[in-house]
Each structure stands twice: as structure tokens, then as C-alpha cells.
Amino acid sequence: xxxxxxxxxxxxxxxxxxxxxxxxxxxxxxxxxxxxxxxxxxxxxxxxxxxxxxxxxxxxxxxxxxxxxxxxxxxxxxxxxxxxxxxxxxxxxxxxxxxxxxxxxxxxxxxxxxxxxxxxxxxxxxxxxxxxxxxxxxxxxxxxxxxxxxxxxxxxxxxxxxxxxxxxxxxxxxxxxxxxxxxxxxxxxxxxxxxxxxxxxxxxxxxxxxxxxxxxxxxxxxxxxxxxxxxxxxxxxxxxxxxxxxxxxxxxxxxxxxxxxxxxxxxxxxxxxxxxxxxxxxxxxxxxxxxxxxxxxxxxxxxxxxxxx
Numbered sequence: 001x002x003x004x005x006x007x008x009x010x011x012x013x014x015x016x017x018x019x020x021x022x023x024x025x026x027x028x029x030x031x032x033x034x035x036x037x038x039x040x041x042x043x044x045x046x047x048x049x050x051x052x053x054x055x056x057x058x059x060x061x062x063x064x065x066x067x068x069x070x071x072x073x074x075x076x077x078x079x080x081x082x083x084x085x086x087x088x089x090x091x092x093x094x095x096x097x098x099x100x101x102x103x104x105x106x107x108x109x110x111x112x113x114x115x116x117x118x119x120x121x122x123x124x125x126x127x128x129x130x131x132x133x134x135x136x137x138x139x140x141x142x143x144x145x146x147x148x149x150x151x152x153x154x155x156x157x158x159x160x161x162x163x164x165x166x167x168x169x170x171x172x173x174x175x176x177x178x179x180x181x182x183x184x185x186x187x188x189x190x191x192x193x194x195x196x197x198x199x200x201x202x203x204x205x206x207x208x209x210x211x212x213x214x215x216x217x218x219x220x221x222x223x224x225x226x227x228x229x230x231x232x233x234x235x236x237x238x239x240x241x242x243x244x245x246x247x248x249x250x251x252x253x254x255x256x257x258x259x260x261x262x263x264x265x266x267x268x269x270x271x272x273x274x275x276x277x278x279x280x281x282x283x284x285x286x287x288x289x290x291x292x293x294x295x296x297x298x299x300x301x302x303x304x305x306x307x308x309x
Contacts, residue, residue, distance in 0.1 A: 001102040003028040003089040004062075005082075007069070007119065008049045009110030010041075014142045015052055020059060028102075029056045029064045030085065034072035034111060072111060076296060078118035082106075083300040086126055090133055103136045122300070128218055153191050160184045217274045219297070223265050225250075227276055230290045231298035238285035239263050269294070 002024060006015050008031050019026055033049045035042060049066055056064045071077060086104050093101045106123050108116045120139050127134040163181040166172050219227065229246055236242040243262035247254040266288060269277040276294035279286040290298060 001025065001027045001093070001100070003030065003092070003102055003104050005030050005032070005085060005089075005104065005106045005119065006052070007032045007034075007107065007111035007115050008045055008052065009034070009112070010044060010048065011110045011144075012048055012051060014109040014144055015048075015107060016055055016059070018142045024060075024105075026056070026060045026062045028089075029060075029062045030089075031056075031064065031066045032111070032115070033066060033068050034115070035068050035070055069115065072115050075114045075118050076299060078115045079122050079296050080299050082119040082122035083126065086123055086137065087130075090126075090130070090136060101136060103138060105138045105140060108139055108141050121296075125297070125300075131218070153188065156184055156188055156191075160188060219269075219274070219276070220265075222261070223269055223274075223276075224301070226262065226265050226269060227290065227294060227298055228301075230277065230288065231295070231302075235287060235289040237282065237287055239266050239288055240285070242266070242288055 004019065004024075004026055006029060008015065018024075029052075031049050031052055033045060053064045053066055056062045069078065069081065086106070089102065089104045104123075106119050108120055110116075123137050123139050127137050130137075160181065163177055163184065167178055167181055225246065226242070229242065229249065230236070233245065236245070239262060240259060243259045244254050246252075246262060247258055252258060266277055266279070267273060269275075270279055271277075271291075276291055276297055278289050278291045278294075280289075281287075
């Protein structure tokens with residue numbers, strides 16, 4: 001059994017054709033629709049989703065559900081959504097024999113890149129955390145047989161040339177023809193100069209969305225406590241301050257031994273280790289905070305039991 005997670009953009013064939021041609025055993029599909037962008041883009045994507053929903057059911061006999069992503073440019077929210085969704089699908093067959101458990105396949109072909117990278121990073125993070133299930137998690141990409149943008153541009157050129165001939169020969173006396181010629185010429189000029197997109201959109205306070213790299217090491221129980229404490233407090237001016245807070249939370253005596261234990265675990269979680277913590281030199285101390293991937297880890301695990309086992 002397979003669950004396919006399909007973020008829907010402007011593609012149809014790459015979402016379903018490879019599954020039909022390669023005879024995948026798809027029994028459940030989750031279609032994710034974005035709700036950000038121009039009204040025309042959102043409606044176009046919804047139309048694609050409606051067609052996919054119908055065809056996944058009719059052609060593959062798959063249970064199909066549609067869900068919305070409120071902001072396709074919010075990487076952190078997409079990561080959290082992916083983390084919860086993939087884990088939930090892996091757990092759907094709780095109690096089923098190993099050979100009968102479902103696989104989760106994540107399609108990375110469509111949707112804006114922040115969503116695709118967030119889902120890929122979440123999938124890889126879960127592979128690390130659930131070693132026994134790593135063979136049941138897959139991310140995949142399908143290349144198109146051809147791109148329609150260049151064919152559309154060629155058709156537009158032919159239309160422009162025809163309109164030029166009509167205007168030059170006075171074959172029509174309609175201002176609408178001249179207007180269409182002008183707009184077609186301008187659009188083709190932009191396409192030739194800039195390609196299929198224009199400009200760089202500002203998202204939040206920046207034009208850049210950082211895409212953090214997943215750690216490829218699991219997190220141990222005491223390391224989890226360190227990460228959750230940093231997530232709760234934001235930052236500490238020193239590792240000693242972090243150790244004091246941890247000792248108080250655990251009702252333990254703050255000793256040199258306990259402080260050394262915290263320093264050891266912070267080092268393991270730092271830039272030279274798992275990459276979940278950043279340390280900035282601040283006088284004789286090191287200001288300690290979560291890295292971007294550390295923030296995502298805490299966000300994704302926020303509902304888990306934080307007690308040491």
C-alpha cells in the first residue's frame with residue numbers, strides 16, 4: 001500500500017502519469033493546494049487539483065483528499081506540515097505486520113520550491129529519526145517530456161507576425177488588432193529578455209528564503225531537553241546559564257559535573273556536530289541559540305513528551 005503526497009502547482013501529467021505508467025500500487029493520495037498568489041494562478045491550481053482528485057480515484061482507485069497550504073512561501077510551516085503528515089501516514093497501519101505496512105511517497109515536481117524543499121527535508125529528517133521505517137519513505141521527481149512555455153512562445157510569435165501583416169496591409173480597420181499586436185509584442189520581448197518569470201518577490205522582510213539542510217544524525221534524550229529549553233527561552237548568554245536553567249527545570253543540583261554534561265551535549269549539537277545549535281563568541285562566553293534547522297526540529301516536535309526517558 002502506498003500514500004502519495006502531491007503538492008499541486010500548474011502540472012498535471014507529472015503528478016499522475018508516472019504512477020499509471022509504472023503501475024504503482026497507490027491506495028491513498030493527499031493533494032496539497034496553495035492559496036497564495038494571483039487569483040488567476042490560485043484558481044488554475046485548484047482546477048488542476050480537482051482534475052487530479054477525479055482521475056486518481058477513477059484511474060487508480062485511490063482514496064483522495066485535498067488539503068490547503070495557507071502560505072506556499074512559509075518554509076517553516078510547510079516543514080511542520082510535512083513532518084506531521086508523513087509521520088501520520090506512516091502510523092496509519094499501526095499493528096499491521098511489517099510486510100503489509102504502507103509506504104509514503106512525496107512528489108517534488110510541482111508547487112513553489114519552498115514547499116518542495118520543506119517536504120524533502122522533513123522526509124529525510126524522519127528517515128533519520130525512524131531508522132526502522134526509512135525504507136518506507138520516498139521522495140521522487142519526474143522530468144517532463146517537453147515544456148509548453150517555448151511552444152506557447154512560438155505560437156505567440158506566429159500570431160504577432162500575422163497581426164503585423166494585417167495591420168501593414170490595412171486588411172482590418174479595428175483598433176483591437178493594433179492593441180493585440182502591441183501587447184503580444186511587449187509580452188514576447190519580456191519573455192525573450194527574462195525567461196518565464198519576472199522580478200524577485202519580497203517575502204516577509206527578505207527576498208531570500210533560507211532552506212536549511214537536515215541533520216543526518218538522531219537526537220538523544222538529553223539533547224532533546226537542551227533543544228526544547230533553547231526553543232522555550234530563545235537564547236542564552238552562555239552555556240553556563242543554559243546549564244543552570246536545565247538544572248533548575250530538572251530539580252538537579254548545579255555542579256561542575258552537570259555543567260560539563262551540558263557543554264558536551266551542546267558541542268554535539270553545535271556546528272561541528274549535528275548542526276541544531278549556533279554558538280557566537282561573546283566576550284569570554286558563547287551566546288547559544290538554535291540554528292534554523294534546530295528551530296524547525298523544535299517546532300516539529302513541540303507536542304512530544306519532553307521528559308527524559
